[in-house]
Amino acid sequence: MSEALLEVSDLSVAYGQIEAVHHVSLRVLPGQIVTVIGPNGAGKTTLLSAIIGLLPCKGGMVRYAGEAYARVTLEKMVAAGMVLVPEKRELFAEMSVLDNLLLGAFMRRRLGFRDERQTLATVFALFPRLKERAQQRAGTLSGGERQMLAIGRALMARPRLLMLDEPSLGLAPLIVREIFRILADLAAEGVAILLVEQNARAALQLADYGYVLETGEIALSGRADELSEDARVAESYLGQAAGCPVA
Amino acid sequence: MDLQIALLLAQDGVVSGAIYALLALALVLVFAVTRVVFIPQGEFVAYGALTLASFQMGKIPGTLWLLLALAFVILLVDGPAAWRQGGRGFLLFLAQVVLYPALMAAAVLLGQPHAWPLWAQSLLALALVAPLGPQLYRLVFQPVAEASVLMLLIVAVALHLALVGLGLVFFGAEGSRTPPFSEASWEVGSLVVSGQSLWVLGASAGLIVALYLFFEKTLYGKALRATAMNRIGARLMGISTTFAGKIAFLFAAVIGGASGILIAPITTIYYDTGFLIGLKGFVGAIVGGLASYPVAAAGALLVGLLESFSSFWASAYKEVLVFTLIIPVLLWRSWQSHQVEEEE
Ligand SMILES: Nc1ncnc2c1ncn2[C@@H]1O[C@H](COP(=O)(O)OP(=O)(O)O)[C@@H](O)[C@H]1O
Ligand SMILES: [Mg+2]
Numbered sequence: 001m002s003e004a005l006l007e008v009s010d011l012s013v014a015y016g017q018i019e020a021v022h023h024v025s026l027r028v029l030p031g032q033i034v035t036v037i038g039p040n041g042a043g044k045t046t047l048l049s050a051i052i053g054l055l056p057c058k059g060g061m062v063r064y065a066g067e068a069y070a071r072v073t074l075e076k077m078v079a080a081g082m083v084l085v086p087e088k089r090e091l092f093a094e095m096s097v098l099d100n101l102l103l104g105a106f107m108r109r110r111l112g113f114r115d116e117r118q119t120l121a122t123v124f125a126l127f128p129r130l131k132e133r134a135q136q137r138a139g140t141l142s143g144g145e146r147q148m149l150a151i152g153r154a155l156m157a158r159p160r161l162l163m164l165d166e167p168s169l170g171l172a173p174l175i176v177r178e179i180f181r182i183l184a185d186l187a188a189e190g191v192a193i194l195l196v197e198q199n200a201r202a203a204l205q206l207a208d209y210g211y212v213l214e215t216g217e218i219a220l221s222g223r224a225d226e227l228s229e230d231a232r233v234a235e236s237y238l239g240q241a242a243g244c245p246v247a
Numbered sequence: 248m249d250l251q252i253a254l255l256l257a258q259d260g261v262v263s264g265a266i267y268a269l270l271a272l273a274l275v276l277v278f279a280v281t282r283v284v285f286i287p288q289g290e291f292v293a294y295g296a297l298t299l300a301s302f303q304m305g306k307i308p309g310t311l312w313l314l315l316a317l318a319f320v321i322l323l324v325d326g327p328a329a330w331r332q333g334g335r336g337f338l339l340f341l342a343q344v345v346l347y348p349a350l351m352a353a354a355v356l357l358g359q360p361h362a363w364p365l366w367a368q369s370l371l372a373l374a375l376v377a378p379l380g381p382q383l384y385r386l387v388f389q390p391v392a393e394a395s396v397l398m399l400l401i402v403a404v405a406l407h408l409a410l411v412g413l414g415l416v417f418f419g420a421e422g423s424r425t426p427p428f429s430e431a432s433w434e435v436g437s438l439v440v441s442g443q444s445l446w447v448l449g450a451s452a453g454l455i456v457a458l459y460l461f462f463e464k465t466l467y468g469k470a471l472r473a474t475a476m477n478r479i480g481a482r483l484m485g486i487s488t489t490f491a492g493k494i495a496f497l498f499a500a501v502i503g504g505a506s507g508i509l510i511a512p513i514t515t516i517y518y519d520t521g522f523l524i525g526l527k528g529f530v531g532a533i534v535g536g537l538a539s540y541p542v543a544a545a546g547a548l549l550v551g552l553l554e555s556f557s558s559f560w561a562s563a564y565k566e567v568l569v570f571t572l573i574i575p576v577l578l579w580r581s582w583q584s585h586q587v588e589e590e591e
Binding site: 075 | 466469470472473477479481485486487
């Protein structure tokens with residue numbers, strides 16, 4: 001078994017006195033797509049925020065790229081190639097699409113790389129829509145385009161680990177399919193992907209491995225194909241997803 | 248009032264308005280990036296002017312001691328962590344807290360700035376005031392960066408009082424005026440335009456253009472705007488909020504110091520004059536809702552004109568009139584929208 005790129009052990013995260021994530025452990029290998037599924041309010045966003053250092057951990061440990069962190073700092077994680085596409089996208093609305101993308105390479109520039117034009121070309125090849133709209137303000141984009149921009153901006157950092165928080169949220173099924181196809185391509189190139197989704201069916205189809213998060217705890221985990229066949233998952237998540245499609 | 252007087256007043260108004268505009272821009276920038284309503288902005292103005300005046304009188308400005316003291320405290324506070332980090336970061340840190348202050352001390356104590364030409368003295372004064380911005384950010388605002396806007400405002404008021412007190416210790420209670428950059432004057436029709444007015448306007452315009460280019464064209468400028476627009480988004484790109492705050496405060500100090508040096512030949516500056524000047528920039532910034540740069544600059548220009556004309560009609564009430572302007576503006580703004588919302 002190869003070395004994990006990300007290994008979270010026994011992680012707990014609290015908002016004040018209220019603990020939202022309890023003793024969660026998970027691993028992501030290089031080039032692997034791992035998904036965390038679970039209902040609204042389960043703690044998925046909280047988990048990702050703590051892994052990258054937006055929120056402090058109350059307990060536990062994050063190992064990333066061979067280093068162990070008891071206290072994660074956001075800047076170090078970004079410098080080490082961990083990138084988060086947040087649930088709310090967090091774009092720079094008053095800036096052009098192009099400037100948003102170039103800022104995605106901010107840390108790489110600081111680290112001395114000067115290859116953002118090449119990276120930009122590959123991002124434009126993945127998302128031709130962004131190229132068409134390069135000079136437009138990010139705030140004027142449609143929902144699907146915004147998600148593409150958020151992902152494109154993340155790719156500008158040439159991530160080793162790409163974490164996405166509900167990339168399918170509010171998007172048409174066609175666009176979701178396109179985005180998931182791009183994620184599969186990225187993984188094939190060796191990028192590790194940690195995908196948080198409520199759209200369990202699509203996520204489990206794409207992923208190699210899955211975790212089910214319920215009220216802050218890992219309720220279940222396993223290979224994605226096995227999880228899709230698990231009776232509990234099928235009943236709680238897939239049945240529901242079929243009855244009322246998230247997209 | 249005839250046309251000639253009106254033109255004269257307008258000239259005065261535009262010149263002071265240009266300075267208020269610079270200060271308004273600094274206030275908007277600092278607020279947008281750090282959420283600090285930067286009351287001590289005017290102290291940089293006074294420090295800039297009075298540091299220059301000290302050189303002219305052959306005195307050692309207290310600004311130097313403040314710079315050295317702050318650098319020393321930062322060395323103690325951040326030194327151990329920087330040492331552990333090592334590498335280029337440590338060298339950069341040493342350059343900031345040891346090399347630069349040492350160079351400044353050498354220039355002031357050994358370089359005999361008294362004998363320097365005015366422009367060189369001005370640059371040295373600016374070089375002494377500029378680092379105070381990031382230093383004060385590091386020691387005063389960075390530790391409370393996540394506090395509420397109100398809390399940050401209270402800290403800013405405290406810092407303002409401290410800096411005014413230090414100003415009295417450093418420069419004494421007498422006012423100072425420095426010689427103009429240019430003695431030239433031109434007659435344009437019936438109006439006399441002084442070289443100093445042109446200096447103020449030219450330098451303000453130059454600074455504004457430089458700021459514009461920095462924010463629009465450079466990656467670091469864009470990173471600062473990004474922080475102002477979306478703090479979380481910017482942090483996720485690896486743009487450190489602390490770094491952005493230091494740069495914003497550096498600009499605030501440079502703009503303040505430069506404004507002081509520019510108006511010192513026109514107005515007598517006392518250790519506590521900065522507050523009133525900064526407040527007028529603040530009125531402009533409020534007109535712009537602490538958010539819009541062009542509106543803030545236009546508002547500040549308006550303040551300058553209003554002040555100049557009211558000094559003609561009712562000079563005893565000139566400050567009253569200027570600050571009364573803020574009331575309808577505030578009413579209008581709060582009625583129109585709630586743009587300066589408290590972030591959670
Ligand atoms: N800023 C916050 N302050 C306090 N509680 C929060 C905050 N954000 C989320 N929570 C709570 O933490 C739990 C997990 O939320 P979240 O991580 O957003 O779940 P998910 O992303 O799975 O929908 C929820 O009970 C939510 O109410
Ligand atoms: Mg969520």
